[in-house]
Amino acid sequence: MHAARQQQYLQALGIELWVARAPPAGAPATAPPPADTAAAWEGLRREVAACTRCALHATRTQGVLGVGPRRCDWLVVGEAPGAEEDRRGEPFVGPAGQLLDAMLRAIGLDRTSNVYIANVLKSRPPHNRDPRPEEVAACMPYLLRQVALLQPKIMLAVGRIAAQNLLGTEAPLSRLRGQVHRFGEFNVPLVVTYHPAYLLRTPQDKRKAWEDLKFARGLYQRLTGGGDGHGT
Ligand code: SF4
Numbered sequence: 001m002h003a004a005r006q007q008q009y010l011q012a013l014g015i016e017l018w019v020a021r022a023p024p025a026g027a028p029a030t031a032p033p034p035a036d037t038a039a040a041w042e043g044l045r046r047e048v049a050a051c052t053r054c055a056l057h058a059t060r061t062q063g064v065l066g067v068g069p070r071r072c073d074w075l076v077v078g079e080a081p082g083a084e085e086d087r088r089g090e091p092f093v094g095p096a097g098q099l100l101d102a103m104l105r106a107i108g109l110d111r112t113s114n115v116y117i118a119n120v121l122k123s124r125p126p127h128n129r130d131p132r133p134e135e136v137a138a139c140m141p142y143l144l145r146q147v148a149l150l151q152p153k154i155m156l157a158v159g160r161i162a163a164q165n166l167l168g169t170e171a172p173l174s175r176l177r178g179q180v181h182r183f184g185e186f187n188v189p190l191v192v193t194y195h196p197a198y199l200l201r202t203p204q205d206k207r208k209a210w211e212d213l214k215f216a217r218g219l220y221q222r223l224t225g226g227g228d229g230h231g232t
Contacts, residue, residue, distance in 0.1 A: 037149060041070050044145055048122045054138040056123035061086045063123055066146060068116030073220065074109055075152035075188075076100070077143065078195065079161040080121035080131055091117050092196070099196040100158065103209065107217040116150050118143060120165050136165050147186050154220045155188050159195025166190065177212055180219060189223065191216040 048063035057063075064081040067090050084094035092100045101111065109115040121131050121139050147155075157163040160173040167181055167190070176192040183190045193212035194205055 037070055040145075040149055044142065044149075048142055051122070051142075054123075054135045056121065056125060056135055059126050060123035062089050064089055064091055064119065065122060065142070066091060066116055066118035068111050069113065071150055072114050072116050073153040073224070074115040075147065075150055075155045076104070076115055076117045076158060077155060077162050077166060078117070078119045078158045080119050080128075081124040082128055082197075083124065086124040091119050096195070096197040096200060099200060103196065103213060106210070107213050116146070116152070118146055120162050130161060131165070140165075144184065144186075147183070147188065152188055153223050154216060155183050155190040156216055157190055157192045159198065162195070163192040167192075177208070178215060189219060191219060 045065050048065045051057055051063055060081075064085050078092060078100075081091060082094060082096070085091050085097075091097070100117070104110065104115055111117050120143060121135055122142055123139075125131055125135070155166070157166050157176075163173060163176050164170060166183055167176065169176070173192065173194065179191075181190040181192065182188065191212060193216070194202075194209045199206050199209055
């Protein structure tokens with residue numbers, strides 16, 4: 001990443017400059033997904049668009065499956081679509097989304113090339129209330145199918161609600177940060193950080209979020225022998 005641009009992203013985050021490592025020689029090139037993977041994604045998109053598995057279908061504008069490449073090493077998971085996401089059909093597109101993008105770019109990730117972004121719930125809860133357990137249970141199979149298709153090497157849970165639902169715990173976010181968890185039967189390494197909407201309200205915690213991102217990036221590099229985030 002261009003150093004000046006990276007500095008801009010970091011300034012948006014309110015954190016200090018860091019030096020990016022060059023990708024390792026011989027890093028794998030991005031390969032197109034097989035045709036059956038494309039069909040599976042299309043099937044998933046259609047199912048979510050028509051889903052009535054929980055009561056949220058009655059109040060949403062549209063289901064929001066996720067955004068990003070069909071196969072990549074990084075999967076970011078938030079809580080649920082908000083008002084803007086519900087309108088536009090894409091996760092994290094309001095001010096919180098812009099901050100998330102800046103956070104991700106600071107570690108070399110971009111939703112158009114090497115990170116997939118999704119939510120635990122695909123439909124917006126009215127007035128952005130917390131997801132109910134039965135809604136999470138009804139919707140989780142979609143996320144599991146996304147994980148199976150993406151085959152991520154690392155997951156980043158943003159916010160308490162996403163972290164607690166992905167890990168099946170009621171532990172506070174402060175206890176979940178700074179360690180490597182494992183997601184479900186896929187056993188995907190998972191790191192927890194703050195939700196960008198929280199960081200907009202509590203900018204003094206941006207520095208802790210930056211620590212989480214560096215922790216996740218370091219873990220990814222250890223997992224991949226120094227990869228730069230571009231998937232296979
Ligand atoms: S939240 Fe999930 S399970 Fe509920 S209607 Fe939306 S897509 Fe279906």
